[in-house]
Amino acid sequence: MTLELSRSLLYLDDITVSFDGFKALNALSLLIEPGEMRAIIGPNGAGKTTMMDVITGKTRPDEGSAMFAGRHDLTSMDEARIANLGIGRKFQKPTVFESHTVWDNLLLALKDSRGVFGTLFSSTSASQKEAIEELLETVHLTDASMAMAANLSHGQKQWLEIGMLLAQDPQLLLVDEPVAGMTDAETAQTAQLLRKINETRSVVVVEHDMTFVRDLDVKVTVLHEGSVLADGSLDHISSNERVIEVYLGR
Ligand SMILES: Nc1ncnc2c1ncn2[C@@H]1O[C@H](COP(=O)(O)OP(=O)(O)OP(=O)(O)O)[C@@H](O)[C@H]1O
Ligand SMILES: [Mg+2]
Numbered sequence: 001m002t003l004e005l006s007r008s009l010l011y012l013d014d015i016t017v018s019f020d021g022f023k024a025l026n027a028l029s030l031l032i033e034p035g036e037m038r039a040i041i042g043p044n045g046a047g048k049t050t051m052m053d054v055i056t057g058k059t060r061p062d063e064g065s066a067m068f069a070g071r072h073d074l075t076s077m078d079e080a081r082i083a084n085l086g087i088g089r090k091f092q093k094p095t096v097f098e099s100h101t102v103w104d105n106l107l108l109a110l111k112d113s114r115g116v117f118g119t120l121f122s123s124t125s126a127s128q129k130e131a132i133e134e135l136l137e138t139v140h141l142t143d144a145s146m147a148m149a150a151n152l153s154h155g156q157k158q159w160l161e162i163g164m165l166l167a168q169d170p171q172l173l174l175v176d177e178p179v180a181g182m183t184d185a186e187t188a189q190t191a192q193l194l195r196k197i198n199e200t201r202s203v204v205v206v207e208h209d210m211t212f213v214r215d216l217d218v219k220v221t222v223l224h225e226g227s228v229l230a231d232g233s234l235d236h237i238s239s240n241e242r243v244i245e246v247y248l249g250r
Contacts, residue, residue: 006070009034009172009202010055015064017050017226024050025061026226032172037198039213039234040206042223043247048206051223052174055204056089057082068172088170092177094157098150102141102160105149106132109164131167138196139163140189155186159193166197173197175205179212191215210234210248222247 005011010032017025025047032038040048053059054066057079066074072085083089096105110128124132136142139159144152149160158178165173175194179187191212194203198218207213213220214234221231222243230240237243 004031005067007034008032008067009036009069010204011065011067011070012051012054013065013067015051015054015061015066017047017054017059017061023226025054027064028223028227029064030221030228032202032204035198035202037194037203037205037216037218039216039218039220040204040223041208041210041213041220041247042229046223047226048223049176050226052089052176052204052206055082055174056087083168086169086171087174088165088168088172089174090158090161090165090176090178092180094154094161096149096152096157096160096164098148100149101146102136102149102152103132103145105160106135106163106167109167135163135166138166139193153186155182155190158182158186158190162193162197170201172202172204175203177206177208179207179209184211187212188215 008031012028012030015025015028016023028047028051042048050059054061055074057074057077061075068074068085068087074082097108100108107124107128110131136145139162141156141159141163144156149157152160179190182190187209194205194216197203205216219231220234220237222229222237224246229246230237230243238248
């Protein structure tokens with residue numbers, strides 16, 4: 001095993017994904033260290049979501065390897081198995097159970113849950129209650145715990161979904177455009193939330209909102225035409241002429 005692979009949590013090596021001959025990912029390589037949070041930016045169509053599709057087993061690469069924790073070959077596993085390994089994914093559109101309360105959404109998301117009926121019609125254990133209360137606090141929804149998910153603001157729904165992912169206790173959280181459609185205040189709170197989550201888990205977050213990316217204060221990778229164009233601090237990549245040309249300067 002190479003040294004790079006052994007010290008990585010996620011290791012993408014030379015990944016290519018073609019759709020009808022068009023390379024959505026083109027020899028993409030990326031290494032995420034244990035405990036790291038990484039921001040991924042880049043123009044529309046750069047391959048950011050496709051990269052997450054490869055990591056989560058939704059899309060199989062034509063070439064290349066994707067290794068988790070130095071030993072799990074993600075390209076040979078299905079989505080359920082990858083989720084069970086400890087990789088959680090948040091899509092752009094929140095997918096909460098609208099007709100259930102915030103509390104019940106989190107209860108349903110807990111790892112030991114027994115299906116909707118079994119979970120909601122049996123008593124909640126002390127440890128489940130404690131876990132839910134902690135999740136509510138983390139995602140700033142304690143005061144809304146008895147509200148119907150349908151009645152939450154867009155930002156609150158996003159936080160609830162992040163809470164539901166945390167209920168699964170993932171080691172790596174993938175988040176695709178979490179602050180799209182949020183108010184400035186919600187955006188700032190989401191940066192704070194991800195930083196808190198990153199105290200105990202690794203995070204890969206795709207975003208176009210540069211104020212948010214600055215707030216995260218982490219290493220940034222710029223994708224362009226399916227490969228890495230540049231990476232480093234936001235200040236470092238912001239002064240890169242190619243990055244300005246293809247993305248930041250538009
Ligand atoms: N299932 C698919 N079939 C065909 N083409 C696809 C498919 N999925 C993605 N693509 C194409 O691959 C390219 C990369 O798309 P992707 O969604 O990964 O970009 P992105 O970086 O997430 O962009 P955005 O910032 O707009 O979300 C695009 O040109 C897209 O049209
Ligand atoms: Mg996308």
